[in-house]
Amino acid sequence: xxxxxxxxxxxxxxxxxxxxxxxxxxxxxxxxxxxxxxxxxxxxxxxxxxxxxxxxxxxxxxxxxxxxxxxxxxxxxxxxxxxxxxxxxxxxxxxxxxxxxxxxxxxxxxxxxxxxxxxxxxxxxxxxxxxxxxxxxxxxxxxxxxxxxxxxxxxxxxxxxxxxxxxxxxxxxxxxxxxxxxxxxxxxxxxxxxxxxxxxxxxxxxxxxxxxxxxxxxxxxxxxxxxxxxxxxxxxxxxxxxxxxxxxxxxxxxxxxxxxxxxxxxxxxxxxxxxxxxxxxxxxxxxxxxxxxxxxxxxxxxxxxxxxxxxxxxxxxxxxxxxxxxxxxxxxxxxxxxxxxxxxxxxxxxxxxx
Amino acid sequence: xxxxxxxxxxxxxxxxxxxxxxxxxxxxxxxxxxxxxxxxxxxxxxxxxxxxx
Numbered sequence: 001x002x003x004x005x006x007x008x009x010x011x012x013x014x015x016x017x018x019x020x021x022x023x024x025x026x027x028x029x030x031x032x033x034x035x036x037x038x039x040x041x042x043x044x045x046x047x048x049x050x051x052x053x054x055x056x057x058x059x060x061x062x063x064x065x066x067x068x069x070x071x072x073x074x075x076x077x078x079x080x081x082x083x084x085x086x087x088x089x090x091x092x093x094x095x096x097x098x099x100x101x102x103x104x105x106x107x108x109x110x111x112x113x114x115x116x117x118x119x120x121x122x123x124x125x126x127x128x129x130x131x132x133x134x135x136x137x138x139x140x141x142x143x144x145x146x147x148x149x150x151x152x153x154x155x156x157x158x159x160x161x162x163x164x165x166x167x168x169x170x171x172x173x174x175x176x177x178x179x180x181x182x183x184x185x186x187x188x189x190x191x192x193x194x195x196x197x198x199x200x201x202x203x204x205x206x207x208x209x210x211x212x213x214x215x216x217x218x219x220x221x222x223x224x225x226x227x228x229x230x231x232x233x234x235x236x237x238x239x240x241x242x243x244x245x246x247x248x249x250x251x252x253x254x255x256x257x258x259x260x261x262x263x264x265x266x267x268x269x270x271x272x273x274x275x276x277x278x279x280x281x282x283x284x285x286x287x288x289x290x291x292x293x294x295x296x297x298x299x300x301x302x303x304x305x306x307x308x309x310x311x312x313x314x315x316x317x318x319x320x321x322x323x324x325x326x327x328x329x330x331x332x333x334x335x336x337x338x339x340x341x342x343x344x345x346x347x348x349x350x351x352x353x354x
Numbered sequence: 355x356x357x358x359x360x361x362x363x364x365x366x367x368x369x370x371x372x373x374x375x376x377x378x379x380x381x382x383x384x385x386x387x388x389x390x391x392x393x394x395x396x397x398x399x400x401x402x403x404x405x406x407x
Contacts, residue, residue, distance in 0.1 A: 001403060012403055015396060044400075311397060319393025327385045345378040 004047075007055075007248040011045040015318075020059065020255035022321040024262020028067040029269050029328050030282040031223030032204030033060035033230045036289045038255075040317045047251070053200070054238075054246030055255070060202060061234035062252070063259040068227045070267035076224025078175035081217065084182055085189035085225075086232055089203075092193025093233065100198050114297045117199050121290040124209055128283035131156050131213070135276045139350035151353060152218040152275040159216025176217040176225070188214050189229075202230055202237075205286060212279070219275035262325075269328055272335035277351040281324060288320035 001010045019041045023034035035056050042052035071077055103109040134155040142149040159178075167181040188210045196203025204226050211222035241247050270278060292313065299309045334344045335352035344352075377384075 012399070015399070018396075046404075314397040314400060315390060315393035317393070318396040319390040321389075322392035323386050323389025326388060327382075330381070330385060343374065345374075345381055347378070347381075 002250070002254075004248045004251055006245075007047050007051045007251065009046040009048075011047065011251070013254060015045060016251060016254040017258040019318075019321065020063075020258030021262040022258075022325040024063055024067075024259035024264075025266040025269070025328055026262075026281070026285060026321065026324045027060075027063060027204075027259075028070065028227075028263040028266025029223070030204075030278055030285060031067075031208045031226040031230075032282075032285075033064060033202035033234055034204075035060060035201045036205065036292075037285075037317065037321055040292060040313065041321070042251075044314050044317055047248075050244075050246050051248060054241035054244070055248055055251045057202075057234055057237035057241050058247050058249075058252045059255045059259060060230060061238040062256050063263045064227055064230040064234045066260055067263040067267045068224070068231050070264050071224035071227055071270075074220075074224070074267065074271055075175065076220045076270065077228055078173045078178075078217065078221050078225050079228075080171060081173045081176055081178070081185060081211070081215070081221075082225045082228035084171060084185045085207075085229060088186035088189025089193035089196075089207075089229055089233065092190040092195075093197035093203075095190075096194040096197025096199075099194075100200070110300060111297075113199060114293055114300065116195075118290055118293045118297060120195060120199070120206065121286050121293065124206065125283050125286035125290060127213070128209055128279055128286065132276045132279040132283060135279075136347075136350055139274070139276065143350055149274070149350070151220065154212060154219075154275065154279075156213045158213050162214050163216055173217070176215070176221045178216050180215055185215060196233070202233055204230055205282065205289070208282060209279075212275075219278045220270055223270060223278060266328065269332045271353070272332045273352050274350070277331055280351070281328060284327070285320070285324055288316070288323075292316055292320070 002013050003010050019038060023037050026032070026037070027034040038056040038059070039052045042055055043049060047055065068077070100109060100113070103112050131154065135153050138155060139149045139153050162184050163178065163180045165181045165184055167183045169182045170179060171182045171185065172179050188207075192203050192207045192210050195206050207226045207229060208219075208222045211217045211225060212219055217225065238247070295309050295313055295316065331348070331352065334348040338344045338349065338352050338354050
């Protein structure tokens with residue numbers, strides 16, 4: 001146990017490092033900050049809500065930078081896409097925060113927030129899961145026919161629709177190999193930023209599917225590009241929270257000591273798998289986060305009396321991180337075995353790069 | 355047995371030992387179970403440290 005003087009709480013050091021490490025792996029792999037996992041975990045450890053957000057945001061800024069540098073080395077960042085989106089994202093976040101303030105004045109912010117996050121996350125989970133299963137099957141068929149499916153395959157028809165919008169200026173994103181109207185990129189940034197600002201999260205779990213399914217970027221590029229956005233938004237959030245005094249640097253440093261290793265591992269792990277594997281992990285993380293939000297919703301609706309829910313919340317919050325982390329580690333392990341020509345489960349073959 | 359036949363045997367799962375068959379079909383559930391077990395362990399660790407979750 002460590003006494004965090006600024007936050008005024010005592011929390012276990014191993015669990016903080018564990019959270020940093022696991023969320024680092026997951027964040028580097030699926031291109032999210034992981035705020036929807038870290039903030040509830042910190043609250044579970046006893047940190048007050050505002051401190052949890054501040055610590056989470058500051059640690060995301062540091063971890064995001066490490067993941068971004070790794071993804072840059074791996075060639076997963078499209079700078080044109082990233083920088084075009086920043087303007088839309090910032091405007092969207094501002095609009096989202098204003099709507100949140102409006103709901104706060106009405107006194108219904110808590111319930112609206114939880115219902116919106118459940119609806120958004122569950123819809124994203126459903127679409128990602130269904131599309132990825134289709135892509136997985138198609139990759140399996142291609143592999144069975146002796147055709148190498150390459151690193152990416154997605155079956156959604158939405159990117160073609162959005163890429164055909166003829167509004168000038170048209171942007172050529174060379175790394176992502178996408179030619180699309182800049183207004184589409186700005187609009188994607190605006191909408192995802194709006195949802196992120198309204199829900200009070202970084203928004204990686206909305207932006208990555210949006211970049212894949214609307215703009216048409218490959219999953220690896222979406223992950224790397226989204227991490228650039230996270231560095232900007234996380235850095236700004238960290239500054240704001242630090243000025244407000246919502247950051248306990250000791251907690252941030254402890255989490256970062258785990259996250260710096262985890263983020264590098266998670267980023268490198270993307271080079272072992274094909275796009276659908278990343279989308280699977282993203283969709284699993286979405287459904288688990290949805291479950292957490294449903295539990296909080298039940299807690300609020302039951303007049304904050306269901307004590308057993310707080311115990312279940314601890315299990316789910318820490319359990320989901322461990323599960324996602326181990327799933328990623330096992331994919332890398334299977335990928336290495338597959339490369340060496342050793343036996344791997346049948347479902348793994350279409351998901352890993354051989 | 356050719357490589358393609360080996361693959362088919364794996365896909366059918368008939369000739370595989372039980373461990374490989376379980377890995378083939380239920381890896382997700384094993385990982386989930388292990389993750390949740392670690393979550394329970396962490397919750398017990400917190401209770402041991404603080405007396406409450």
